[in-house]
Amino acid sequence: MTTEKKNYNFLIAGVPYKLKTSHDDATVQEMVDFVNNKMNQAMGVTKNGSFQNAAVLTAMNIAEELILLKRKAARELEKLEEKALSLSQELENSKSGKVLNN
Template sequence: MRVNEKRTYEFTIAGLPYKLRSSHDEQTVNELVQFVDQKIQAALEATKSGSFQSSAVLAALNIAEELILLKKRARREIERIEERALKLSQDLEHSKSEPSGASARN
């Protein structure tokens, strides 16, 4: 399949059939479908009404929560890495400006 070429995939979520056009490979689509299906199934079990619509909203909120928390964690990790890189860069610059024997004495 060429890059950006879309394929149609057929699958079921919570027993309901769906079709999706996607440029992702089949394995990725299967992972996405399985992830969403698990979230919907868990939400169906958790909701007292058993309403598919309520379960879909609950599943969407759970997925959004995971996404937002992962983004926050990734941002914090990027900031930590950037701070470390800046410190290393400053240490390197500082070591270049020291007289050649000064670092050997420390």
Template sequence: MADRSLQDITIAGTRLRVRTSLNDEKVSQLVDLVDSKVKSAMKRSNSKSYHKALILAALNIAEELLTLKNQVRNELDTLEDRARDVLTELESTEIGISI
């Protein structure tokens, strides 16, 4: 297991202390992403509730994650189909070589 350290972060004005094995750069990227999603949700929402903005941001991030997972799954299926096609073609055009 990787070493875990405590890091202080701030999201939407709320300070948190988290224990993580991620490096500072990765934590900063995650914090920036979540913070921007929360701020965006606050702007789009008529409510000034951080709670509501956090839920909307979480839903937005979850939607992006599912979309990316589906895209990756579709790409993988396409690659697998192509690999099967190539293998079938190779098998059907196999030539005998004797040494």
């Protein structure tokens, strides 16, 4: 993985921005497209068409997605940890000659 940073110029809702990052071109493009799509959605539902209101709405929508994904990942990790513990216990019991019935 490279840590060399590259400069990118892009538009979000028609406004030019610059970004310096070590992400690859495809990742940066995906990020730009994602934010642009969210901004376009937000601009469509803001009553006065304010860029600032759309930006805040976009940030809230992205925060919501992130939080829900983090919660889902935490639940999945918890399930995997429980399964690993169960398998470990079954393995230990099989070593000592005990068999668990599920």
